[in-house]
Amino acid sequence: SLLISQNSNTKQPPLSYFVHEKNNNFKTSEELASLVSLHGRTTGADIFNAFKKSVDDLSLQWDKLVGVTTDGAPAMVGEVNGFIGCLKKHIGDRAALLKQYHCIIHQEALCAKYLKFKEVMEFVVSTVNFIRARSLNHCEFQSFLENINATYGDVLYHTEVRWLSWGNVLKRFFVL
Known part of the structure; x- marks a missing residue:
């Protein structure tokens, strides 16, 4: 399976896209797939278009995409106009299978509140x-x-x- 993780700060580009891959022996590897600079506005559609171009340029298979990790910015997680919404529109029927993860750093912050x-x-x-x-x-x-x-x-x-x-x-x- 292939997990494409996207981590961004929409106020300060560039966007960094990482590919997480699990092989048949269940060994996981991570690699920086692309670094994209956005200029001007950074709407969910802008971020998705940059992501789509990177995926296409790298000849990655969209049907291997099983999960996406983003920060909590509205431009990222918006179900209609955000990156996630655009991604789900693009992958169509497979959108129900897509796993969404919140940035690990933010998860640590939530965990710290309860400790x-x-x-x-x-x-x-x-x-x-x-x-x-x-x-x-x-x-x-x-x-x-x-x-x-x-x-x-x-x-x-x-x-x-x-x-x-x-x-x-x-x-x-x-x-x-």
């Missing part, structure tokens, strides 16, 4: 804020890291707006 990291994050964020918010503490901490030849020279701020910063802050905090 109850509140206590850990409160401690880490308060410690980082204590170090970074006071100039003397921050200078002393950087000097300490320099003296012990630490891999990193500073701690990272956590921002609630970007959930991805949780992982970066925790990783840096743990390493330091």
Whole structure:
């Protein structure tokens, strides 16, 4: 079977298309199939047309397409005018068999919400804020890291707006 995964940020092209293939021994391989730059608008139809051109240029078989992974942008997941809607129109009767997956990074974010990291994050964020918010503490901490030849020279701020910063802050905090 063949899984074509599409990962994009519709605000900042290029689009990257990956091909995931499973052979008869159930070994999976992944390869970058195409990198396409979009200019101007990036509607679902624009994204689909770029995808269709890439699939056709690579001579991939549409009947082997079993699943698509996208981000959650409306231009991607829209059932009527989005990429998914255009793709389903194109493959016709097989559309009911098409598996849709949400980007793995976003799945990790959803998972993190249910893991109850509140206590850990409160401690880490308060410690980082204590170090970074006071100039003397921050200078002393950087000097300490320099003296012990630490891999990193500073701690990272956590921002609630970007959930991805949780992982970066925790990783840096743990390493330091």
